[in-house]
Amino acid sequence: MTQSLGIAVIGAGMAGLAHIAGYRTAPTLYNSELPALRYVAVADVNTELATTVAKRYGYAKALGTWHEVAADPDIDVVSVVIANRFHREAVEGLLAAGKHVLCEKPLADTLEEAEAMAAAARDAASLARVGFTFRRTPGIAAIRDLIKDGTLGKVLHFSGRYWTDYGHNWQAPMSWRYKGGPGSGALADVGSHLSYIAEFLAGEIRSVSGGQLSTSITERYLPVGAVTGHDLVELSNIAEPVENDDYAAFNVQFSDAVGSLEVSRVAAGHPNGLSFEVFCEKGAARFNQQRPSQIEIMLADGPSATNGYRTVDLGPEHAYIGGGLPMDAPGVGVGQNEAFAYQARAFLDEVVGASTALPANATFDEGLHNMRILQAVVESAANHGKKVTL
Secondary structure, three states, X not given: OOOEEEEEEEXXXXXXXXXXXXXXXXXXXXXXXXXXXXXXXXXXXXXXXXXHHHHHHOOOEEEOOHXXXXXXXXXXXXXXXXXXXXXXXXXXXXXXXXXXXXXXXXXXXXXXXXXXXXXXHHHOOOOEEEEOHHHHOHHHHHHHXXXXXXXXXXXXXXXXXXXXXXXXXXXXXXXXXXXOOOOOOHHHHHHHHHHHHHHHHHOOEEEEEEEEEEOOOOEEEEEOOOOOOOOOOOEEEEEEEOOOOOEEEEEEEEOOOEEEEEEEOOOOOOOOEEEEEEEEOOEEEEEEOOXXXXXXXXXXXXXXXXXXXXXXXXXXXXXXXXXXXXXXXXXXXXXXXXXXXXXXXXXXXXXXXXXXXXXXXXXXXXXHHHHHHHHHHHHHHHOOOOOEEO
């Protein structure tokens, strides 16, 4: 095993911070077999922001571009957390430089770019993985366990939504999130999450139908200065058209089940509204990201007069909590930030070949499959909801 690993994160915005903090927490999860970790750099085109974030999280320096990261011999492991349209260039350059790369989802803005990235990953000597963060959310994994062990039985129907509101205000400034072709908006941003969650629970999606894309706010004003995350800032008087979708909905056919999925970035009052319900032969289960330390379960094994959903507090008997979190007792709570720490730990364990309590991150081929689902939704929407087979 290597003596140490040097870590860098490209992108100092909101999701970048989650990766940056996740690597800091990663060696504290479970009993670590990891070598010494060196927190080398935070990179961002906004170098002032990169400097502030590096200092906050104890990374040694700030850099401006992925090229600087690729050229730095002290860096072994890199998270790429930048605009989707820049993923391919950065990832391929980092892999060519021998870096291990964890890329945010979705892989790219277009299917063609994702195919090229997956091909580059297959040929690389280093690891390339994509962050399907919610696969390690304890509540979601616990529901999957109840399906797999037969407690809930075979899935019949999945119903999910991921409603967010970062774009509901017309004063939200123009950014990369509002640029790109059909499907690169809410569908790519949160629909990518919801579709792999659906497959995680119900199996592989075989076809898509009923695709619908909608843009509610058709133009946005450019910001006067730099923008971080979804911040509202001073706007200029220059407006540009929104190029992609504020809302998307579609139906799916799994191997042995069906489902309906709906996503939005203009759902006022839902800052991070991931929720789903999965209906099975022996009952049902549901999850809501606003209450991430709980799941609800209904088992059809009692008298109908008293049968119904019950709330379960997550604890050490459920996935990824026992022996991992500092306080792993029921009722303490677990949320989305912990999922990024699990993700970072799983990636580092795989890089060094350590035994791990966590499943490996998704391969780029899995990321490509996710992109094909999104492209099928776009194709369905462009053809009046026709069925598209994957």
